[in-house]
Structure formats: C-alpha cells, structure tokens
Amino acid sequence: MDSVSLSEVTVIRRTHLGFMHSFRQPFSGVPISLKFSSSKVEGARAISSSITNNTKSHQFVYGERISATSDSGYKINGVVNIKSRTMISSVKERLLLDATDDQYGGVIVDHRKLPSNPYAFASMLRASLTDWRRKGKKGVWLKLPVEQSELVPIAVKEGFEYHHAEKGYVMLTYWIPEEEPSMLPANASHQVGVGGFVLNQHKEVLVVQEKYCAPSITGLWKLPTGFINESEEIFSGAVREVKEETGVDTEFSEVIAFRHAHNVAFEKSDLFFICMLRPLSDKIIIDDLEIKAAKWMPLVEFVEQPMIREDKMFKRVIEICEARLRHCYCGLSPHRLVSTFDGRPSSLYYNVVNDENDPSHSNCIADYL
Numbered sequence: 001m002d003s004v005s006l007s008e009v010t011v012i013r014r015t016h017l018g019f020m021h022s023f024r025q026p027f028s029g030v031p032i033s034l035k036f037s038s039s040k041v042e043g044a045r046a047i048s049s050s051i052t053n054n055t056k057s058h059q060f061v062y063g064e065r066i067s068a069t070s071d072s073g074y075k076i077n078g079v080v081n082i083k084s085r086t087m088i089s090s091v092k093e094r095l096l097l098d099a100t101d102d103q104y105g106g107v108i109v110d111h112r113k114l115p116s117n118p119y120a121f122a123s124m125l126r127a128s129l130t131d132w133r134r135k136g137k138k139g140v141w142l143k144l145p146v147e148q149s150e151l152v153p154i155a156v157k158e159g160f161e162y163h164h165a166e167k168g169y170v171m172l173t174y175w176i177p178e179e180e181p182s183m184l185p186a187n188a189s190h191q192v193g194v195g196g197f198v199l200n201q202h203k204e205v206l207v208v209q210e211k212y213c214a215p216s217i218t219g220l221w222k223l224p225t226g227f228i229n230e231s232e233e234i235f236s237g238a239v240r241e242v243k244e245e246t247g248v249d250t251e252f253s254e255v256i257a258f259r260h261a262h263n264v265a266f267e268k269s270d271l272f273f274i275c276m277l278r279p280l281s282d283k284i285i286i287d288d289l290e291i292k293a294a295k296w297m298p299l300v301e302f303v304e305q306p307m308i309r310e311d312k313m314f315k316r317v318i319e320i321c322e323a324r325l326r327h328c329y330c331g332l333s334p335h336r337l338v339s340t341f342d343g344r345p346s347s348l349y350y351n352v353v354n355d356e357n358d359p360s361h362s363n364c365i366a367d368y369l
C-alpha cells in the first residue's frame with residue numbers, strides 16, 4: 001500500500017460534499033470516470049472516490065482524519081488503497097483550480113479553465129482555498145463568465161464577495177489572511193463625463209435640447225454632454241460626443257475646468273470635464289435617439305437663459321471660456337507620455353504658461369479660433 005505525504009493530502013482533505021456525483025473528464029490524456037460518494041468513515045465525514053480507466057482501478061478517500069504511518073509519512077483514514085503515487089499526484093492537480101500568482105501575494109483564477117460541472121467546481125474551489133491558505137496566499141480573484149453563472153452561488157457560499165460586474169462576467173474576491181484586514185482595492189468609484197464648449201467665428205455656441213431630461217430643464221439649450229467609453233481619451237471622447245449629438249466635426253483645444261460630484265449614479269462619483277473644442281464644420285445633423293434639437297446660438301443668448309444665469313457652475317464655466325478667449329486664462333492640454341512606473345502610454349493634462357525654449361508654445365497665447 002502506498003502512502004502519501006501530508007502536503008499531498010492537505011489539498012484534498014477539506015472536501016465535504018454532501019452529495020453523490022459522477023462525471024467524466026480527460027485525465028492525463030486518458031478518459032476516466034471519477035465517482036464521488038459521501039459516507040461516514042471512522043466518525044469523520046469523508047468522500048470516497050474511485051478512478052477507473054481501461055487498465056487500472058484506483059481507490060482512495062478524501063477525509064478529515066490523517067494518520068501517520070511509521071515508515072513513510074501519512075495515509076488517509078487508514079483506508080487508502082493507492083496503486084500509483086503518480087496517480088494521486090495527478091488527481092491532486094486536477095482537483096485544484098488553475099491560477100496564477102499576482103504581484104501582491106494573491107492569486108488570479110484562470111476563468112478559461114474553470115470546470116463546467118458545478119460539483120467539480122465546488123470541490124476544486126474548496127481544495128484550492130485550502131492550498132492557497134497553506135501557501136500563505138492573500139487575495140483571490142475569481143472571474144465567473146456569464147455562461148457559467150451557476151457557479152456564482154457556490155463561490156458566495158464558500159465566502160467569496162462580489163467585487164464588480166460587466167456584461168460578460170462577475171468578478172468575485174476572497175481575502176484569505178484572517179489576521180489582516182483586506183487590502184484588495186475596491187471597485188471603480190467614478191464615472192467620467194465630458195461636455196463640449198464649441199464656439200464659431202460668429203460668437204455662436206453649439207447647443208442641444210435633450211430628448212429625455214428632468215422636467216426642470218425641459219426646453220433648456222445646453223452644451224452637448226455625455227460619458228466617455230472604456231479606454232477612450234477625454235479629448236477624443238469630447239469630440240465624439242459632440243459629433244454624435246450634433247453632427248458637427250471639432251478639434252480638441254483644452255480642458256477648461258472639471259467638476260467633481262458625488263452620489264451621481266449608482267452611488268458612484270462623477271468627474272465632468274468641460275472641454276473647449278474648435279469647430280471644423282457647421283452643418284448640424286442631430287442624433288434622433290438622444291437629442292430633440294441642436295443649433296448654433298449666440299453666446300449672449302445662451303448666457304441669458306435663466307437656468308444658465310442662475311446656475312453657479314455653468315455661469316462660471318462661461319466666464320472661464322470668455323476669459324480664455326481674451327487670453328486671460330489657460331486650460332489644460334493633453335501631452336502623451338509613458339511613465340516608467342507602469343510602462344503605459346498615457347495623457348498628462350497641463351498648461352504651458354511660458355516655454356523658454358519655444359515662446360510660441362503656450363496654451364494661453366494660442367488663439368482659440
């Protein structure tokens with residue numbers, strides 16, 4: 001009778017499944033049948049399993065009790081009948097979820113290799129948690145695709161928490177160290193919006209009326225606004241939103257101000273970047289789905305609207321834009337760079353008041369139109 005080491009056993013010893021289950025899956029290239037059945041062995045709840053392939057039959061027990069043997073380490077519940085040491089080691093590997101280490105001492109489960117069978121998943125998840133705990137791992141990231149949503153309640157029952165969800169998946173997390181508070185970062189806390197201030201050479205501003213809006217702003221002519229998409233730049237998002245809502249082509253000039261507000265949608269905070277854009281065309285073609293009307297409106301008329309005149313934010317935004325047109329204010333321009341900290345190309349927004357090497361390079365003196 002073979003015996004197995006404690007480290008080999010610990011990954012499977014905490015398997016408590018109160019059900020009987022059988023499934024087939026490839027095993028080292030050989031199709032096998034793996035059967036689980038729950039039973040009481042020497043007072044401890046245990047799962048016995050038999051593996052058969054064309055040539056061999058192997059039996060062993062997943063159980064709570066592990067006893068030492070005098071000559072070579074440990075055996076399980078004293079009822080182990082293992083014909084191949086290699087076999088149990090391979091089984092152990094099959095019983096753990098595929099995962100890679102992250103740089104913070106945690107693990108990321110490979111969602112492309114999740115078992116399709118919920119019972120197998122339950123067993124492998126529990127065994128993996130035991131293994132990760134033994135190895136001192138900290139955070140566990142478990143992404144469950146929508147096609148395998150039946151696995152979600154199993155993970156939750158095991159102690160996983162929701163982290164965030166997208167259309168195609170839900171991300172769950174588990175913090176292993178009981179003595180340390182969780183260091184896992186929270187879900188994204190903000191949405192990012194953009195507004196376009198587009199003025200033509202006749203001092204007319206591009207404005208829209210929204211199709212769906214709060215009754216209090218019905219009939220208001222407002223700046224085109226919207227949200228930027230995932231992986232979209234603020235500067236290109238603003239140009240896209242203006243084009244989508246009004247059909248007008250523009251070129252990004254500057255971020256002239258941004259607003260930070262809280263509890264805006266789904267309890268998330270909101271960053272709203274107000275951008276000055278130069279018009280490249282003037283023909284208006286509205287987006288029928290979102291917009292009721294759009295037009296070029298004299299700036300003075302726009303400002304005279306009671307809702308704008310009385311609104312502290314938009315009143316100030318217009319004052320800033322006017323100051324910018326008089327070269328009395330500098331907005332922020334994007335500058336592409338790569339930081340060695342994360343190696344990512346990114347946009348740093350800043351203004352250049354005085355460039356000694358290139359006097360023509362300044363946000364403040366550049367003409368808007």
Ligand SMILES: NC(=O)C1=CN([C@@H]2O[C@H](COP(=O)(O)OP(=O)(O)OC[C@H]3O[C@@H](n4cnc5c(N)ncnc54)[C@H](O)[C@@H]3O)[C@@H](O)[C@H]2O)C=CC1
Binds near residue numbers: 192193270272273
């Ligand atoms: N609309 C405005 O006058 C103002 C907008 N902002 C900022 O502009 C940015 C974008 O905001 P808005 O343009 O107001 O976005 P929004 O709330 O109008 O949403 C944009 C579009 O998404 C769709 N949408 C949003 N929620 C929906 C729902 N529950 N059901 C169906 N469709 C839905 C609608 O098509 C809508 O036109 C934000 O950062 C916001 O803070 C700031 C001040 C005023």
